[in-house]
Amino acid sequence: MDIKKMVMTIAKDAKIVSQNLRTLSTDIKNNALLNMANSLEKKTNVIIDANKKDIKNAKKKRLSSAMIDRLTLNPSRVRTMSDGLREVVSLPDPVGEITRMWKRPNNLQIGKIRVPIGVIGIIYESRPNVTVDTAGLALKAGNAIILRGGSEAIHSNITITKILREASKMSNLPVNSIQLIDVTDRTAVYEMLKLDAYIDLVIPRGGFELINMVVENSRIPVIKHDKGLCHIYIDNEADLKMAEEIAFNAKVQRPGVCNAMETLLVNKEISETFLPSMAKRFKEAGVEIRGCPITKKILPFVKKASKKDWETEYLDLILSIKVVKDIKEAIDHIATYSSGLAEAIVTTNYNKARTFLNEVDSSSVFVNASTRFTDGNQFGLGAEMGISTQKLHVRGPMGLEDLTTTKYIILGNGQIRR
Amino acid sequence: MDIKKMVMTIAKDAKIVSQNLRTLSTDIKNNALLNMANSLEKKTNVIIDANKKDIKNAKKKRLSSAMIDRLTLNPSRVRTMSDGLREVVSLPDPVGEITRMWKRPNNLQIGKIRVPIGVIGIIYESRPNVTVDTAGLALKAGNAIILRGGSEAIHSNITITKILREASKMSNLPVNSIQLIDVTDRTAVYEMLKLDAYIDLVIPRGGFELINMVVENSRIPVIKHDKGLCHIYIDNEADLKMAEEIAFNAKVQRPGVCNAMETLLVNKEISETFLPSMAKRFKEAGVEIRGCPITKKILPFVKKASKKDWETEYLDLILSIKVVKDIKEAIDHIATYSSGLAEAIVTTNYNKARTFLNEVDSSSVFVNASTRFTDGNQFGLGAEMGISTQKLHVRGPMGLEDLTTTKYIILGNGQIRR
Secondary structure (H helix, E strand, C coil): CCHHHHHHHHHHHHHHHHHHHCCCCHHHHHHHHHHHHHHHHHCHHHHHHHHHHHHHHHHHCCCCHHHHHHHCCCHHHHHHHHHHHHHHHHCCCCCCCEEEEEECCCCCEEEEEEEECCEEEEEECCCCHHHHHHHHHHHHCCCEEEEECCHHHHHHHHHHHHHHHHHHHHCCCCHHHEEECCCCCCHHHHHHHCCCCCCCEEEEECCHHHHHHHHHHCCCCECCCCCCCEEEEECCCCCHHHHHHHHHHHHHCCCCCCCCEEEEEEEHHHHHHHHHHHHHHHHHCCCEEEECHHHHHHCCCCEECCHHHHCCCCCCCEEEEEEECCHHHHHHHHHHHCCCCEEEEECCCHHHHHHHHHHCCCCEEEEEECHHHCCHHHHCCCCCCCEECCCCCCCEECCHHHHEEEEEEEEEEEECCC | CCHHHHHHHHHHHHHHHHHHHCCCCHHHHHHHHHHHHHHHHHCHHHHHHHHHHHHHHHHHCCCCHHHHHHHCCCHHHHHHHHHHHHHHHHCCCCCCCEEEEEECCCCCEEEEEEEECCEEEEEECCCCHHHHHHHHHHHHCCCEEEEECCHHHHHHHHHHHHHHHHHHHHCCCCHHHEEECCCCCCHHHHHHHCCCCCCCEEEEECCHHHHHHHHHHCCCCECCCCCCCEEEEECCCCCHHHHHHHHHHHHHCCCCCCCCEEEEEEEHHHHHHHHHHHHHHHHHCCCEEEECHHHHHHCCCCEECCHHHHCCCCCCCEEEEEEECCHHHHHHHHHHHCCCCEEEEECCCHHHHHHHHHHCCCCEEEEEECHHHCCHHHHCCCCCCCEECCCCCCCEECCHHHHEEEEEEEEEEEECCC
């Protein structure tokens, strides 16, 4: 099979159906999503059978048990996927929203209206639920989607996509609204990334290597979901009990995700009061601490942190701690080492809260709350496509609205330009 | 001189000052812009002297008189540049605007706030006024700017940038807020496009070849300003006098710009009434018409239009005309051939106006007005950075607001994730 030709055909077909999807009523889209949800549940066994093949291969390839867990589907996980689609149904349709409208001196009325982006390509790894989540969101926002999942989930993805496409057909939705590139050869990705004439946006979700490859090779605009190296700064005027709860939650509740805390910054003035009990809790939870020289003086049992620690997203029960002189040193440390995803300050001082909010340049800046809330669902945006770590188009957790663009509409009564 | 090193130094310096610019008060920015405007005027003679060198070189290179005209500065044009800066002062500062804020069930308050993008690179050709316009806009929105003008305007650009930087210094603004890459070697552009660690956005303004080179080679997100192939559809239920005025304005008022009309679509039912008088006016204005077979029947003197005509942005007093059966055929023609910049319908029928607005996927869709209004100033956005012809981040005329991104701010009182 000619991969280049196949990818080109998929992209062209997506472009064609996107013209139709653009103007579909919310009712038709919602009905299709509900049919998809029901079909997935009805065919749970078929999905699980396909998934078993992927798991068998994964075991053969000796993938880590964590990876195999992420790959595994069971009836409850299939149920979660279809419930996700039902949740998308319940979200308002962003398409057609007029976000602003104004009148010019010559009586032209000018408005900005949300419209679908067009064709969205998703390049992702392992979890088969991404197939359903992203297809549902893209569709609700009126976009055609081209899915390119990882080779380890290929059987699951083929089966799931087939079910979604059959449900589309049943719902008077163009069957090519959802397409899967079902060859695992990487050439397919390179070919896809050239097709800016047909694909409007590419979202890579996965490790650094994947994202870098996409950024490097894409002619299509990219929204990337990069790493998260999150900081929490405990101010000397913090409620120390609250500070301890927030820091503990941000590190321990789910250490393997991008919005977990990796570095704790502690104001010198309260470091001797705060750190011993905080460290005790971390120790009980199995967290390994690496500290700056002052931290080591207060907590002699901790390892020494090196520059490399400040730069590392552990994604694990490891934490680096730095004692800082003041909020300025904290903000400077963040500016130097943060990945720009999420940072928090714990303080009772109004001015310092305001300074932190203004000066920290991250996608999500918290006062007195855990960075773990950096998530589309937690923000109330519904299901999410990913978290953008770039500045263009969208920053931070992406919701339905972020899968649209705008156009201007201009209503006149014969105006011409002088 | 090592170009690679020079570009890297410029980019790093821009990144450093962008941290400072991000939190500058509106007053400081406005004061700097006013000082720049005044300095430009005071040094009009110095600018014109430098400009003379560029014009001399341009004549030596036998550039077209149109290009030499675009390149030429005189006291009135310098005045226009400084007035442009004063206009930017009068625009509201987009930085710090909270566009939305909501409360979650757990009492977290989540808001989206506008922040500067950071470092913006502009790669442009000929007109030296772009140097002043884009620097002023970028600065007002809190961004550092790296300018890369064309070799033909290098002396003008060096002198103008020097004046702007001196005025910055005088105004307590970091002098590296505005930097010019003052070597004309193209290597500098290739080096610049690699520096996504320091530069957040690149805007190419110029011909197809320049834009394509940037899209092809950039690791940095790009907002492109592509060509404009604009259509006007005259419906059978149009006010034909209004239709004639709008079509004439869109073709003739300034044919060399991207928002001028290139193809006129005319409903068959009124084609025999409408076309003869319309064509007469075009003929009087020196417009060459190329028509479809039906047009040729009605206007025997016109040339035959080929497929190539439907695909061509003439930027000249040339117009292609196609007679269509109905609005559907008009919309289909637009979907096939439009560059997606701007299209208009002239009609008195409500349903057709609504259909056109909904179904035409262009950055600006007009009812009963000339496409020539597709412009930041005309839309009331103030001066403009260009017109985006892509879908990500911004579409259509770009204003100050489009030179910002957003971040989330989250206000809590101890919330942790369960």
